[in-house]
Structures are given as C-alpha cells and as structure tokens.
Amino acid sequence: MSDQGFEGAPASHAEEVDNLAANWLLEKRLAENWSQNDQAALDAWLAEAPENLLAYWRLDEAWARAHRLKALHSPMERPGVSQPARSKPYALGFAAVLTIGAVIGAVWVTQIQPPSVKTYTTPVGGRLTLALSDGSKIELNTNTMVRVSMSAGKRFAELKRGEAFFDIKHDAANPFVVDAGDHRVTDLGTKFLVRNEPSYVRVALYEGGARVETTKSTSGIQATDLTPGDVVTATGSSMSVAKKSVAELKKALGWRKGVLVFDNTTLADAARELNRYNSEKITISDPNVAQLTIGGTFADSDVTALLNTAKQVFGLSVHRNGNEIVISR
Amino acid sequence: MTDTSENDPEKPGARGQTMTSRHADLHAWFVREVLPLEAALTQFLRHNWRGQAPVVDMVQDIYVRVFQAAQKEIPQSTAPFVFRTARNLLIDHVRQEKIVPLEAVENLEMLSVAAETPGPDEQLIARDELRRVQGAVDQLHPRSREAFILHHVEGLSRRQIAVRMGISEITVTRHLNTGVRLLADILYRTRKGSRP
Numbered sequence: 001m002s003d004q005g006f007e008g009a010p011a012s013h014a015e016e017v018d019n020l021a022a023n024w025l026l027e028k029r030l031a032e033n034w035s036q037n038d039q040a041a042l043d044a045w046l047a048e049a050p051e052n053l054l055a056y057w058r059l060d061e062a063w064a065r066a067h068r069l070k071a072l073h074s075p076m077e078r079p080g081v082s083q084p085a086r087s088k089p090y091a092l093g094f095a096a097v098l099t100i101g102a103v104i105g106a107v108w109v110t111q112i113q114p115p116s117v118k119t120y121t122t123p124v125g126g127r128l129t130l131a132l133s134d135g136s137k138i139e140l141n142t143n144t145m146v147r148v149s150m151s152a153g154k155r156f157a158e159l160k161r162g163e164a165f166f167d168i169k170h171d172a173a174n175p176f177v178v179d180a181g182d183h184r185v186t187d188l189g190t191k192f193l194v195r196n197e198p199s200y201v202r203v204a205l206y207e208g209g210a211r212v213e214t215t216k217s218t219s220g221i222q223a224t225d226l227t228p229g230d231v232v233t234a235t236g237s238s239m240s241v242a243k244k245s246v247a248e249l250k251k252a253l254g255w256r257k258g259v260l261v262f263d264n265t266t267l268a269d270a271a272r273e274l275n276r277y278n279s280e281k282i283t284i285s286d287p288n289v290a291q292l293t294i295g296g297t298f299a300d301s302d303v304t305a306l307l308n309t310a311k312q313v314f315g316l317s318v319h320r321n322g323n324e325i326v327i328s329r
Numbered sequence: 330m331t332d333t334s335e336n337d338p339e340k341p342g343a344r345g346q347t348m349t350s351r352h353a354d355l356h357a358w359f360v361r362e363v364l365p366l367e368a369a370l371t372q373f374l375r376h377n378w379r380g381q382a383p384v385v386d387m388v389q390d391i392y393v394r395v396f397q398a399a400q401k402e403i404p405q406s407t408a409p410f411v412f413r414t415a416r417n418l419l420i421d422h423v424r425q426e427k428i429v430p431l432e433a434v435e436n437l438e439m440l441s442v443a444a445e446t447p448g449p450d451e452q453l454i455a456r457d458e459l460r461r462v463q464g465a466v467d468q469l470h471p472r473s474r475e476a477f478i479l480h481h482v483e484g485l486s487r488r489q490i491a492v493r494m495g496i497s498e499i500t501v502t503r504h505l506n507t508g509v510r511l512l513a514d515i516l517y518r519t520r521k522g523s524r525p
Contacts, residue, residue: 014389022506030480030487030502050393054359061360062513065462066481125405258409299413301405 014051021055025063117149122162125277125301127255135169136176141255142277142300163195165256170208182216183234192226193252204231204249214239260298267292267327270306278303282325289316289329355399362407363395367517370415380422387422388518391415465515473508476501 024042028034046053122128122140130138133150140146144162149155155171157164159180168176170189178185180196183203190208195201203212205226212232213223222239224232229249231242251261255277262270268290271282277300284290292314298305303325310316310327319326367388374384394414404410466477472494479485479493491498 012383012386014383014385017389018510019506022510023502025509026502026505030505032486050396051389054392054396055389057356057359058364058517059509059513061364062516063509065458065516066466066477066509066512069459069462069466069481070484123405127406127408258406258413299409301409 014055017049017051017055018059020045021052021059024056025059029063116151117147119145119147119160121145124279127258134171137167139165139167139256141165159194159196161196163193163255165191165193165253167191168208179215181234182214182236184213184215186211186213193249199235201234202231203234204244204252205229206246206249206253212239254297255300258300260300261296262298263295264293265295266290267294267310270294270298271327274298274300274303274306277301280323280325282306282327284327286328289314289327354403355396358399358403358407359392359396363392363411364517366408366411368519370411371518373412373415374419377419378422382422387415387418391418394418462516465512468515469508469511470504473504473511476504477508477512480505 024045028038028042031038046056120128120130120140122142122144124143126140126142128140128144130140130146130148132138132148132155134155136155138146138148138157141163144164145160146162146164147158147160149157153174155168155174155176157166157176157178159178166176166178166187168187168190170187172188176187178187178194180194180201180203183201185192185194185203188209188211190210191206192208192210193202193204193206195203203210203226205228207228210226211223212226212234214234224239224241226232226241229244229246231244231249233240233242251263254261260270260273260277262273265273268284271284275281280303282303294306294309294313296309307318307325307327311318316327316329319328370388370391371384374387378384378387391411391414394417395411398404398410398414466474466481469477475494476490479490480487485493487498487501490501494501496504
C-alpha cells in the first residue's frame with residue numbers, strides 16, 4: 001500500500017484507504033490533546049466501512065510494535081540523529097526502561113540458549129506448525145500435545161497425544177528421536193506421520209528412512225526399519241506393518257491444509273475422523289448405516305458437508321441433540 | 330504474536346475506550362491470526378491471479394469478507410478459512426473478468442502456502458520480535474526512519490521532531506505516514522518481515 005513515496009495519487013482503493021488510515025492513526029497518536037470529539041470523528045470514519053477499520057488495526061499494530069523498540073538497549077544506529085532527548089520526564093523514563101531492558105535481555109539469552117524444552121498444544125480443531133532451529137518442521141494436528149527438546153547433541157520430541165507430521169532435516173551425527181507412548185521412532189532424514197491414540201500408535205513413513213521400536217516390552221525389544229509407504233501400527237502387545245503407496249498415504253495428510261480426504265471410507269470412520277476436529281460429535285448407532293462408504297474431500301471444520309451427503313445421497317435422517325448429531329435411517 | 334492488550338504508555342486506555350469486548354475479541358483475533366497470514370496470502374494471490382484488480386485490493390476484499398464472517402463467529406482455524414475465502418474471491422473475479430486461471434485456483438496444493446506462515450518458535454520469542462521490528466524500521470526511507478526513531482525510541486513529540494529535523498510538522502506527519510505504511514507492509518506483506 002505504500003511501496004511508493006508519499007507523493008502521487010494512490011493507485012488503488014486499498015492504498016487510498018491505507019493512506020487515510022495512516023492519517024487518522026497519526027492524528028490520534030501524535031495529538032497533544034485528543035478530545036472526545038476527535039475520537040467520535042475517528043469512530044465515525046472507522047464505522048463507515050470495514051476496510052477502514054481493518055486498515056487502521058493493521059497500521060496501529062505496526063505502530064504499537066515499533067513503539068516497543070523503546071525497550072531495546074542501543075536500539076539501532078542513528079545516522080543524523082543528534083543527542084538523545086534531554087530534559088522532560090522522558091529522559092528519566094527512558095533510562096529506567098533501558099536498565100530493565102538490559103536485565104530482561106540477559107534472562108532471555110539464558111532462556112533461549114539450547115537446550116530448550118518446550119511443550120506445544122493444539123485445541124480441538126486447531127493446527128500448528130513448529131519451525132525448529134535446525135530447519136526441521138513439525139506440524140501438529142487437532143487436539144495434540146508435543147514436547148520438543150533441542151540441544152547441541154540431542155534432538156527429541158515426545159508426542160504425548162494426537163497426531164503430528166515430522167519433516168526432519170538429516171543429521172547423521174544427531175538423529176531426531178520421537179517418542180509416542182511406549183514406542184520410539186528414530187529418523188534417518190525423513191518425513192513421517194505419528195499418531196498417538198490411547199489404544200495404538202501409528203507411524204507412516206513418506207520419505208527417507210526410519211526405525212520404529214518399542215521402548216517397553218515384556219517380550220523383548222521389537223524393532224522394525226521402515227521404507228517409504230510403510231505404515232506401522234503398534235498396540236500394547238503387537239506391531240504390524242502395512243505397505244501402501246505414498247500417494248495413498250498422502251490422503252492422510254489433508255489436515256495440513258484443513259481438509260479430510262475420504263476414499264471408500266465408511267461413514268463410521270469418516271464420522272470418527274471429523275469428530276476429532278469439532279466440538280459437535282456425530283454418532284451412528286445403526287451398524288448398517290455405519291458401513292455405508294463415502295469418498296471426497298471435506299473441510300475438517302465443516303460437519304455439514306458430511307451430514308448433507310448422508311441426507312441427500314443416502315437418504316438418512318439427521319437429528320441434533322445439543323452437541324451430538326445422530327445419523328440414522 | 331504480539332500482545333495487543335498492552336496499553337500504549339503515551340495514551341493510557343486510549344485503545345480500550347470505544348471497544349466492546351466483542352470488538353476487542355475481533356481486534357485481537359485479526360491482529361494475532363489474520364495479519365501474520367498476509368505474506369502467504371499475497372504470495373498466493375500473486376501466483377494465481379492474472380486479472381486486472383490489484384493484489385492489494387484483493388487482500389483488502391479478503392480481509393473484509395473474513396472480518397464480516399468473523400463478526401458472526403470467529404473461525405476455529407483461521408488459515409484454512411482465510412485461504413478458502415481467497416479462493417472464493419478468485420473464483421468470483423474470474424467469473425467477472427472472464428479470464429482463466431481457474432485450474433490454478435482449483436489446485437488445492439496451493440493452499441499449502443498457509444503452512445509456510447511463521448511457526449511459534451518465531452512468534453513466541455520476544456527477542457526475535459524486537460529484532461524483526463528493528464530490521465523493518467531499518468528498511469524505511471532515511472527521513473521516515475529518523476522521524477520514527479525520534480518518536481518511538483527517543484519519545485519526541487511531533488513538534489520536537491520538526492525542530493530536530495529542521496522541517497515542518499506537516500512534513501514530519503508525511504514522513505511518519507509513509508513510514509508506518511511501509512513498516513506494516515514489511516512486517517506483514519513480505520517474507521522478509523516475517524522471517525528476519
């Protein structure tokens with residue numbers, strides 16, 4: 001909106017609004033006396049059109065962020081800026097803020113130096129991408145908790161619940177280890193998906209190589225090396241490996257874009273998947289209904305698409321009861 | 330990403346004066362969840378749009394649509410919602426302008442740019458935030474930058490800045506106007522701003 005200098009007519013409606021919003025912001029922020037009448041005039045302008053309000057919020061946020069630079073020690077080079085403000089209460093306030101800034105700075109440094117251990121969670125329907133310091137990425141699906149520990153000699157994450165996609169930068173000297181329940185995945189530079197449910201742990205490998213092993217087992221350690229397309233499902237007592245095409249596996253990653261991909265999926269499974277993302281829960285008690293199959297791409301936040309399919313395609317009936325949605329004949 | 334409830338020491342409570350709590354929720358949501366998507370959204374539009382309407386105007390339209398929907402209910406996951414809105418807007422424009430990039434629009438893979446938005450490691454660390462803003466201020470035009478630093482860092486008023494820089498107050502305002510708009514563009518619209 002302001003790639004150009006301040007001369008010249010704005011080239012678009014957005015730029016025009018942006019310019020006006022900046023004028024208002026500066027009038028308010030720089031005014032020595034901002035009266036109620038002034039505020040009323042600003043409010044009237046903001047209420048005129050949503051784009052006015054949104055442009056104002058955007059600039060106001062940038063302004064507020066710049067304002068926090070005050071707390072920085074030796075903020076930046078100041079070419080052409082002569083002596084700092086003398087007199088005025090500012091000088092004193094500024095000095096005090098500088099001291100605090102320096103102290104906080106020291107604390108930050110010690111806190112963010114490795115090893116750093118952090119826990120990240122997503123709510124139902126939430127999603128989060130973690131960009132790790134080594135260039136690896138972890139994407140958390142709905143209702144998920146991951147504890148990440150990064151240090152010079154060790155890269156470790158524990159999937160406490162839910163599902164996460166790992167895109168790990170290879171480092172032969174320092175493999176990335178993921179624990180989920182009683183199972184451990186050790187990567188060899190890979191992309192893989194881990195899901196930790198109360199009754200099972202599932203690991204699907206998309207690229208590279210990885211090893212899955214049990215960390216607690218009564219019948220000795222079980223381990224298996226995965227190649228792309230492998231899906232390991234481990235329960236308390238067993239571990240099974242299924243082979244799929246990577247293309248097929250990719251359907252399980254729709255959530256990264258906010259969608260669920262169903263392909264010959266039973267209504268029961270589709271409902272179970274959708275329920276992970278929404279506070280409204282679909283239940284299907286009739287086993288014959290539960291075994292009907294559907295296909296297609298659905299927004300994970302939208303239960304109505306599935307309900308419409310149930311109604312219009314299968315002629316089923318749908319009843320809502322608070323947060324519960326019952327599909328039946 | 331930033332704490333919008335923090336009052337500006339210049340004008341305590343000024344921000345809260347006219348806000349209902351609903352309004353404050355929308356404001357906080359817009360600043361925290363929508364603005365950080367602007368770089369990815371702009372890239373998505375530049376990639377998929379060959380029509381007449383300027384991309385900045387389309388971003389504005391998307392913001393308005395998203396905001397109007399959020400007035401009814403704030404969406405649970407913002408990024409997919411924003412990109413769905415972008416996609417719908419593109420389709421509307423394609424129909425109006427009768428041009429073709431529909432197959433690109435239909436390509437769901439494009440939505441993956443949403444995943445490229447800054448991760449929480451970047452969002453959460455206050456030191457990075459200050460460094461990022463500082464880097465953005467450093468990119469302003471020299472006179473805008475000087476006025477910015479005099480005001481935000483040294484706490485000078487408009488009149489004091491005018492005296493210090495030897496220019497009129499109106500010119501100070503113009504420098505700050507250009508400055509804050511470019512700062513917002515660097516912080517939100519470009520990758521540079523979101524990835525220092």
